[in-house]
Amino acid sequence: MARAATTADAFNAVAEPRRRQILDILAGGERPVNDLVGLTGLAQPQVSRHLRVLREVGAVDVRDQGRQRLYRINGQALKPIHDWVAAYERSWSERFGQLDAVLEELQAEEVDDGSDE
Amino acid sequence: MARAATTADAFNAVAEPRRRQILDILAGGERPVNDLVGLTGLAQPQVSRHLRVLREVGAVDVRDQGRQRLYRINGQALKPIHDWVAAYERSWSERFGQLDAVLEELQAEEVDDGSDE
DNA sequence: TTGACATATGTCGATATGGATATATGATGT
DNA sequence: ACATCATATATCCATATCGACATATGTCAA
Numbered sequence: 001m002a003r004a005a006t007t008a009d010a011f012n013a014v015a016e017p018r019r020r021q022i023l024d025i026l027a028g029g030e031r032p033v034n035d036l037v038g039l040t041g042l043a044q045p046q047v048s049r050h051l052r053v054l055r056e057v058g059a060v061d062v063r064d065q066g067r068q069r070l071y072r073i074n075g076q077a078l079k080p081i082h083d084w085v086a087a088y089e090r091s092w093s094e095r096f097g098q099l100d101a102v103l104e105e106l107q108a109e110e111v112d113d114g115s116d117e
Numbered sequence: 118m119a120r121a122a123t124t125a126d127a128f129n130a131v132a133e134p135r136r137r138q139i140l141d142i143l144a145g146g147e148r149p150v151n152d153l154v155g156l157t158g159l160a161q162p163q164v165s166r167h168l169r170v171l172r173e174v175g176a177v178d179v180r181d182q183g184r185q186r187l188y189r190i191n192g193q194a195l196k197p198i199h200d201w202v203a204a205y206e207r208s209w210s211e212r213f214g215q216l217d218a219v220l221e222e223l224q225a226e227e228v229d230d231g232s233d234e
Numbered sequence: 235t236t237g238a239c240a241t242a243t244g245t246c247g248a249t250a251t252g253g254a255t256a257t258a259t260g261a262t263g264t
Numbered sequence: 265a266c267a268t269c270a271t272a273t274a275t276c277c278a279t280a281t282c283g284a285c286a287t288a289t290g291t292c293a294a
Contacts, residue, residue: 016282020201034239043283161270165273
C-alpha cells in the first residue's frame with residue numbers, strides 16, 4: 001500500500017510544492033484558472049487537477065463567473081496543520097526561553113527507563 | 118514524473134500520518150526504536166524507515182546508547198511549515214478581526230482585471 | 235448553430251512510495 | 265567465538281501519485 005490518497009487531508013494536499021505555490025498566489029486574491037496556468041507555468045490540466053485536490057480538502061473555494069471559475073483561498077482548512085506544528089514551536093521560539101531546559105530534564109526522567117508504556 | 122521524493126523536505130516528511138505519530142510520541146521525550154515499534158504498532162523495519170526520512174529532513178536526531186539508538190525530536194525542522202502556514206492564520210484567528218474585510222477589498226481591486234501578472 | 239474560449243476529466247507511462255518479509259550490521263554478555 | 269538483542273537495509277508487490285496529451289463539458293459571441 002502506498003501513501004494514503006493525497007486527497008485525504010490538508011497535510012498531504014500541502015505536501016506538493018505546486019499546490020503551495022497555487023495557494024500562495026491565491027493568497028493575493030481571487031483568480032481564474034488561466035491566471036494560475038500563466039503564473040505557475042504548469043499546463044492547464046495539471047492546474048485543474050491540483051485545484052481539485054485543494055478543493056477536496058477545502059483549501060480553496062470556487063465561484064463561477066461567466067466562462068471562468070474564480071478560485072479563492074480558504075485558509076481555515078490549514079488550521080489543523082497550524083495547530084499541529086504549533087506544538088513544536090517551543091523548539092525555535094525565543095518566547096519559550098528558560099522553560100525548555102527544565103521541561104527537557106523532566107521528560108528525560110520520565111522516559112529513561114526505556115520500557116514500553 | 119511522480120511526486121518529489123518524500124525525503125526532500127519537511128512538508129513531505131510530515132504528510133505521512135505515521136511519521137506525525139512518531140513525532141508526537143517523541144515530543145514526550147527521547148525514545149529507542151523499540152518503544153516506537155510498540156507504541157505505533159508498526160513493524161520494526163517500517164519504523165526504521167520512517168525514522169530515516171525524519172532524520173533526513175532533520176526532524177529527529179539520534180544518539181547511540183549501547184545497542185539502542187535513542188531518537189529525539191528536533192522541532193526546528195518544522196519551522197518552515199509553521200512559517201508558511203502562519204501566513205494563512207489570518208483566516209481563522211480572531212486576532213485579525215476587522216482588518217480582513219479591508220484587506221480583502223483591496224486585494225479584489227488589485228486583481229479583478231484577470232489578466233496575467 | 236457554429237465556433238472560440240475556459241475549464242474539467244480521462245488515459246497513459248514513469249516513478250515514488252508504504253508495508254511485508256528476509257537479512258545484514260552492530261553491540262552486549264557469556 | 266557465540267548467541268542474543270536492537271536496529272538498519274534490501275527486495276518485492278500493490279498502489280497513488282504527477283505530468284503529458286487528448287478530449288469532454290460548459291459558456292459566450294456572432
